Structure formats: C-alpha cells, structure tokens
Amino acid sequence: MKAYVLESFGLENLKLQSIADPTSPNKGEVLIQFKNCSINYRDTLVIAGKYDPRFPLPMVPLSDGAGIILEVGEDVTDFKVGDSVITAFAPEWRDGIPRREEFRSTLGGPLDGTLREFGIFSAKSIVKSPSNLSLAQSSSLPCAALTAWSALMEANPILPGQTVLVQGTGGVSLFALQIAKKLGAKVICTSSSPEKFEKAKNLGADFIISTKEFPEWSKEARKITDKRGVDHIIEIGGMNTLSQSIAASSSFGTISLIGVLGGNSMDANLLPVVMNQIRMQGIVVGSVRALDRMCRAIEVWDLKPVLEPLLYWKDAIGVLKEFPKGKHFGKVVMEIN
Ligand SMILES: NC(=O)c1ccc[n+]([C@@H]2O[C@H](COP(=O)([O-])OP(=O)(O)OC[C@H]3O[C@@H](n4cnc5c(N)ncnc54)[C@H](OP(=O)(O)O)[C@@H]3O)[C@@H](O)[C@H]2O)c1
Structure with missing residues (x-):
C-alpha cells in the first residue's frame, strides 16, 4: 500500500x-x-x-x-x-x-x-x-470537533441562553461555534481576519469582535453581555489571550484551555480567577465514547462541518x-x- x-x-x-x-x-x-x-x-x-x-x-x-x-x-x-x-x-x-x-x-x-x-x-x-x-x-471530526464537544458538553456542559466566546476562526473554534448554537447559546467570535467576519456571522456567530481593532477585547465582551461576562471561553491563544479571557469571564464562568498559538508561558494576575471562581480546564481532544456521543448528536442536529x-x-x-x-x-x- x-x-x-x-x-x-x-x-x-x-x-x-x-x-x-x-x-x-x-x-x-x-x-x-x-x-x-x-x-x-x-x-x-x-x-x-x-x-x-x-x-x-x-x-x-x-x-x-x-x-x-x-x-x-x-x-x-x-x-x-x-x-x-x-x-x-x-x-x-x-x-x-x-x-x-x-x-x-x-x-x-x-x-x-x-x-x-x-x-x-x-x-x-x-x-x-x-x-x-x-x-x-x-x-x-476526530480532533477539532471532539475537542470543542469535550469542552462544551463533556467536561462542564453549557446551557441554553448562556454565552460562549470562541477565539479565532480555526477548526476547533468553528466547531465550538456550531455546537454552541445548536445548544441554544449566544456566541461571540473574536477574529484577527476581517475577511472571515462575515463567514463567521453566516455560521451563526451573534457577535464578532475584531482583535486588531480591540486588542483588549474583554471590554467588548463584557459590554455585549451587559457586564455579566462570558459563561464559557474557548481559549486558543494561550499566552497572548488568557489574560483577556480571565477579564472577559463571568463569575463561575469556564475557560477551556485548548491551544497555545500565542505561546505557552506567561505572567498573569490570578486574583480574578479566585475571586470570580472561574473554572479553568485543560482539554485534550476526548475519548472514543465521547466521539461516538458527538457523532450521534451531529446526526440529530444535522450539523455540517465547514x-x-x-x-x-x-x-x-x-x-x-x-x-x-x-x-x-x-x-x-x-x-x-
Ligand atoms: N487541546 C486539544 O485537544 C487541541 C485539539 C485541537 C487543537 N488544539 C490546538 O488549538 C489551537 C487551534 O487549533 P485549530 O485546529 O483550530 O487551528 P487552526 O484551524 O489552524 O486555526 C487557528 C485560528 O486561530 C486564530 N489564531 C491564530 N493565532 C492566534 C493567536 N495567537 N491567538 C488567538 N487566536 C489565534 C486564527 O483565527 P483568525 O484568523 O480568525 O484570527 C487562526 O485561523 C492550536 O494551538 C492547536 O494545536 C488543541
């Protein structure tokens, strides 16, 4: 072969x-x-x-x-x-x-x-x-979709009406966007690429924040959520985005640490994590059974990957x-x- x-x-x-x-x-x-x-x-x-x-x-x-x-x-x-x-x-x-x-x-x-x-x-x-x-x-599906599914469904399920923020428009984030919409969440998508804003909107993103226009995008996310903050954040950047994610999170919110595209070591003020009781969870793809659960949900939802x-x-x-x-x-x- x-x-x-x-x-x-x-x-x-x-x-x-x-x-x-x-x-x-x-x-x-x-x-x-x-x-x-x-x-x-x-x-x-x-x-x-x-x-x-x-x-x-x-x-x-x-x-x-x-x-x-x-x-x-x-x-x-x-x-x-x-x-x-x-x-x-x-x-x-x-x-x-x-x-x-x-x-x-x-x-x-x-x-x-x-x-x-x-x-x-x-x-x-x-x-x-x-x-x-x-x-x-x-x-x-096996890596990107299951990673998004594990974050939003297996580790700490989101609820209809909650707000999810996905960073960027890569494979993991677009699956997270699609899954979150199927679950009835509001989705904020951050992106550095203006040519992708419209595509993310067409996929169901309720709000787009340009990270070039708003490097401190947590402030925009808080405005969008009437200062409550975001319930679940799909963290893709690591070093250059985690501080913004902490600032954007709601009390008792979740940050799923998935990627470190911007680097993997940093100084950060951890006090808001403690005081706001933010849950930070590392995610590594998921199990075979979780993959099966996700595939069955994809059938019911008729979710189509991008x-x-x-x-x-x-x-x-x-x-x-x-x-x-x-x-x-x-x-x-x-x-x-
Ligand atoms: N933990 C796990 O189980 C797991 C599983 C899969 C992937 N990952 C990791 O997750 C990350 C994303 O994977 P992917 O497959 O979705 O990648 P991808 O398809 O290559 O997409 C990356 C997107 O993220 C945005 N981006 C790029 N650099 C960034 C930065 N420094 N900060 C924030 N956003 C940035 C860009 O979107 P815009 O152009 O819209 O800005 C880019 O298109 C990678 O680090 C990958 O290794 C982890």
Whole structure:
C-alpha cells in the first residue's frame, strides 16, 4: 500500500512510499480503507519535530481519518464490511478518566496516523461516521470537533441562553461555534481576519469582535453581555489571550484551555480567577465514547462541518506547507488516492 512516511523530522523528509500491505484483521479488529484525512495544527508541529522530538520514526503522520471497512475480524459485532467509520485520536482512551498512557497513545504520533491507504484498528477504537455526512466531512471530526464537544458538553456542559466566546476562526473554534448554537447559546467570535467576519456571522456567530481593532477585547465582551461576562471561553491563544479571557469571564464562568498559538508561558494576575471562581480546564481532544456521543448528536442536529475545498493527497506536502499560514476557514481535508 501507499503511505506518507516521515523518516526524520522536517517536512522535506515526508515521502510518499510503498510499504507493506496490511494483513487480515485479527479477532476484534477491522481493516479500514482510508478515503479522507484532515489536518490539525498539531500535525505540522509533529512533522517539524516541535511537538515531541522523542516520537519514534519512521511514522505516518496525521491524526484524523475516515474510511470504509473492508474486512472484519472474528467477534466484531458492531461493524460490518462497507460501514463508513472514523478513527479516534486516542484509540485506547475508551471513556471516562483514562490512564496516562491511554491518552498519550495517539494517532499521528507516536502511533502511525491516517496519511495512508489502509489501517487495522481495534473495533473498540473506531466510531460510525455520522449518517448525514460524507466521508470527507466526517474526516474533519476526530480532533477539532471532539475537542470543542469535550469542552462544551463533556467536561462542564453549557446551557441554553448562556454565552460562549470562541477565539479565532480555526477548526476547533468553528466547531465550538456550531455546537454552541445548536445548544441554544449566544456566541461571540473574536477574529484577527476581517475577511472571515462575515463567514463567521453566516455560521451563526451573534457577535464578532475584531482583535486588531480591540486588542483588549474583554471590554467588548463584557459590554455585549451587559457586564455579566462570558459563561464559557474557548481559549486558543494561550499566552497572548488568557489574560483577556480571565477579564472577559463571568463569575463561575469556564475557560477551556485548548491551544497555545500565542505561546505557552506567561505572567498573569490570578486574583480574578479566585475571586470570580472561574473554572479553568485543560482539554485534550476526548475519548472514543465521547466521539461516538458527538457523532450521534451531529446526526440529530444535522450539523455540517465547514470545509475548505477538497484537496488531494498527492499534493500533501504543499498542503502541509501552506496550513500554518492560517488562511483557511474551517477544516482542510484531503482525498486519499
Ligand atoms: N487541546 C486539544 O485537544 C487541541 C485539539 C485541537 C487543537 N488544539 C490546538 O488549538 C489551537 C487551534 O487549533 P485549530 O485546529 O483550530 O487551528 P487552526 O484551524 O489552524 O486555526 C487557528 C485560528 O486561530 C486564530 N489564531 C491564530 N493565532 C492566534 C493567536 N495567537 N491567538 C488567538 N487566536 C489565534 C486564527 O483565527 P483568525 O484568523 O480568525 O484570527 C487562526 O485561523 C492550536 O494551538 C492547536 O494545536 C488543541
């Protein structure tokens, strides 16, 4: 079969190669033919060796994939040949509170990822893709959508009528925007890119705050919420945004710490966190069962992920080079072969 293999760190060392075909699935396993994969910011860091230079190489990158089941092993009852499925970021983290190694064993580093034609997986580690979505749309879900879902639904569920603030218009934030709207929340979206304001509004954002025009955007967020503050903030920037998030949060509000695009260490005044009883929660994607719960909700809501026009895996190197420039709106998806 064909796969992109990272022999040593650096995008220049990622090569499309012929590697050994998969064997037949063992008991409890399935053979998947990947049809689509999608890119996350993490993938570019992994490839560059900046995420964890101790990841074993050679490795097949990318964490998100969707495909068709070609063969099922003995004792597999939940899936049949021909089913459309998606893989989970952390295949061993089945539900609840995982052991450390269960949420550290993840696709696209240290485990082989989805930029390949076929893969064998435990049937317990995969999920039926939502019936309302194509495989291309489904391949956008495992990391970004589940991260947004875990923040807003699994860790500390939001309620209808509450206010959610999403930072930027990347994959995680747009899924958080869409999920929050389905749950009946009001959504504030901050963005540095005026060309994306209208698109975010069309997706349901009730308010847009330009971070270029209002670097201290917490003041605008407080005005929008009649000084109450925001109930739940999707924190993507880290170092350059967390102080604003703390200032924008309501009493008893939640800040989900998801990304550190602006850096990961900082000085901050923590007194408002204590005095306003703000809950700060780190989020790392989510479990297989949470992925399944989310997919079933996506079906009921008929939620459609926002995708850039479909790209092809023969162009994967160029696509991965372009991705960190952040020009995309929503998820970047490739068709495999
Ligand atoms: N913890 C987890 O489980 C988890 C899961 C997925 C992703 N992440 C992390 O979350 C972050 C976002 O991921 P993504 O896939 O949504 O990324 P993405 O699709 O590349 O989107 C990033 C968007 O965030 C905005 N942005 C860029 N730099 C920023 C900064 N310094 N401060 C605030 N906003 C900024 C930009 O939006 P505008 O152009 O609109 O300003 C940009 O388009 C990354 O750090 C990623 O590694 C974490």
